[in-house]
Amino acid sequence: xxxxxxxxxxxxxxxxxxxxxxxxxxxxxxxxxxxxxxxxxxxxxxxxxxxxxxxxxxxxxxxxxxxxxxxxxxxxxxxxxxxxxxxxxxxxxxxxxxxxxxxxxxxxxxxxxxxxxxxxxxxxxxxxxxxxxxxxxxxxxxxxxxxxxxxxxxxxxxxxxxxxxxxxxxxxxxxxxxxxxxxxxxxxxxxxxxxxxxxxxxxxxxxxxxxxxxxxxxxxxxxxxxxxxxxxxxxxxxxxxxxxxxxxxxxxxxxxxxxxxxxxxxxxxxxxxxxxxxxxxxxxxxxxxxxxxxxxxxxxxxxxxxxxxxxxxxxxxxxxxxxxxxxxxxxxxxxxxxxxxxxxxxxxxxxxxxxxxxxxxxxxxxxxxxxxxxxxxxxxxxxxxxxxxxxxxxxxxxxxxxxxxxxxxxxxxxxxxxxxxxxxxxxxxxxxxxxx
Ligand SMILES: [Zn+2]
Numbered sequence: 001x002x003x004x005x006x007x008x009x010x011x012x013x014x015x016x017x018x019x020x021x022x023x024x025x026x027x028x029x030x031x032x033x034x035x036x037x038x039x040x041x042x043x044x045x046x047x048x049x050x051x052x053x054x055x056x057x058x059x060x061x062x063x064x065x066x067x068x069x070x071x072x073x074x075x076x077x078x079x080x081x082x083x084x085x086x087x088x089x090x091x092x093x094x095x096x097x098x099x100x101x102x103x104x105x106x107x108x109x110x111x112x113x114x115x116x117x118x119x120x121x122x123x124x125x126x127x128x129x130x131x132x133x134x135x136x137x138x139x140x141x142x143x144x145x146x147x148x149x150x151x152x153x154x155x156x157x158x159x160x161x162x163x164x165x166x167x168x169x170x171x172x173x174x175x176x177x178x179x180x181x182x183x184x185x186x187x188x189x190x191x192x193x194x195x196x197x198x199x200x201x202x203x204x205x206x207x208x209x210x211x212x213x214x215x216x217x218x219x220x221x222x223x224x225x226x227x228x229x230x231x232x233x234x235x236x237x238x239x240x241x242x243x244x245x246x247x248x249x250x251x252x253x254x255x256x257x258x259x260x261x262x263x264x265x266x267x268x269x270x271x272x273x274x275x276x277x278x279x280x281x282x283x284x285x286x287x288x289x290x291x292x293x294x295x296x297x298x299x300x301x302x303x304x305x306x307x308x309x310x311x312x313x314x315x316x317x318x319x320x321x322x323x324x325x326x327x328x329x330x331x332x333x334x335x336x337x338x339x340x341x342x343x344x345x346x347x348x349x350x351x352x353x354x355x356x357x358x359x360x361x362x363x364x365x366x367x368x369x370x371x372x373x374x375x376x377x378x379x380x381x382x383x384x385x386x387x388x389x390x391x392x393x394x395x396x397x398x399x400x401x402x403x404x405x406x407x408x409x410x411x412x413x414x415x416x417x418x419x420x421x422x423x424x425x426x427x428x429x430x431x432x433x434x435x436x
Pocket of ligand 1: 161162163188243289
């Protein structure tokens with residue numbers, strides 16, 4: 001594969017073509033194009049794409065990943081992550097747009113702090129931020145934020161993530177308020193009374209570790225509630241159900257969409273790749289909410305993704321300090337980092353276990369989440385600004401260093417398959433482990 005990398009010709013001495021990526025497998029999720037081509041890259045855009053007579057290099061080239069569920073911990077918890085470290089971790093993972101969750105301290109429930117975070121993020125010239133402010137003031141689940149004010153600034157995605165939108169009345173009001181501007185509520189589905197005090201899956205993990213269990217019903221009963229409220233609201237608004245871990249949740253989301261409701265959902269790479277065995281073996285570094293489920297549920301979810309029942313894959317990147325993770329299971333914080341491993345883990349599992357085509361996997365990571373967030377998205381085409389990732393699907397690498405400020409990942413120290421080589425957004429940002 002090194003040889004293949006060397007065949008990417010650099011012509012940056014004279015003229016406008018900076019380099020030609022030769023024999024790359026171009027995966028364009030919107031058009032469905034999947035073929036081997038040469039791509040001429042200028043400083044800030046694609047010059048041309050041509051059929052190649054070269055042998056395939058083995059590399060994939062596709063649009064930058066849109067990770068719709070990311071915790072950047074700013075403001076309030078920069079010990080675990082800063083905007084800059086989080087956005088660097090994003091780029092290193094091939095992510096060029098992040099949906100930023102609002103459960104910061106204070107939480108993002110009014111326009112000014114949201115704009116401030118977005119502008120600070122932009123100043124780094126790394127991945128773009130798609131802000132996802134709260135649905136309710138203080139994420140308390142009762143009083144809705146001023147949706148119209150956000151919409152006037154082009155912000156149309158809302159979530160109380162970390163918690164569900166607790167009151168049906170607030171959820172109903174949210175749906176009715178956001179429908180006119182085609183907004184979306186991103187729900188973290190959880191029935192608090194069923195999950196309270198829990199740390200791991202209710203079943204083998206709770207039995208083996210002695211920690212309190214969280215049943216799958218704590219998730220799918222809230223999925224059912226939200227779909228019901230959406231239906232009662234008139235059904236014009238959009239509901240996105242995030243980080244689903246239970247096959248029953250996925251089934252309900254899919255059924256609702258088949259019945260004409262505008263319901264979408266995502267699953268995280270860790271729920272695809274790991275079962276509750278991981279938290280039994282590794283402890284708090286594999287503690288997250290929702291918890292890793294049974295091997296049976298994991299397999300069913302992988303199968304459901306393969307049959308097109310899941311809309312998107314998102315990392316739920318949730319950095320934490322060592323102090324907050326290095327605790328007994330019951331006390332440790334929920335969540336793991338995921339931006340840098342999202343692509344490798346997802347591609348590896350979905351190719352091997354679900355037999356999915358690369359382009360269908362890339363769609364789950366790019367154009368599908370972009371359509372939910374309404375973020376700017378385009379295929380890789382002549383004249384388009386640069387927004388793309390060069391990926392080696394075969395390369396084995398050890399995940400042993402990170403651009404994030406935190407390393408609370410069960411994949412840390414493990415050997416993974418498939419590595420991001422280079423990333424462009426407006427210009428070249430990242431090449432072989434380093435920022436350009
Ligand atoms: Zn959540």
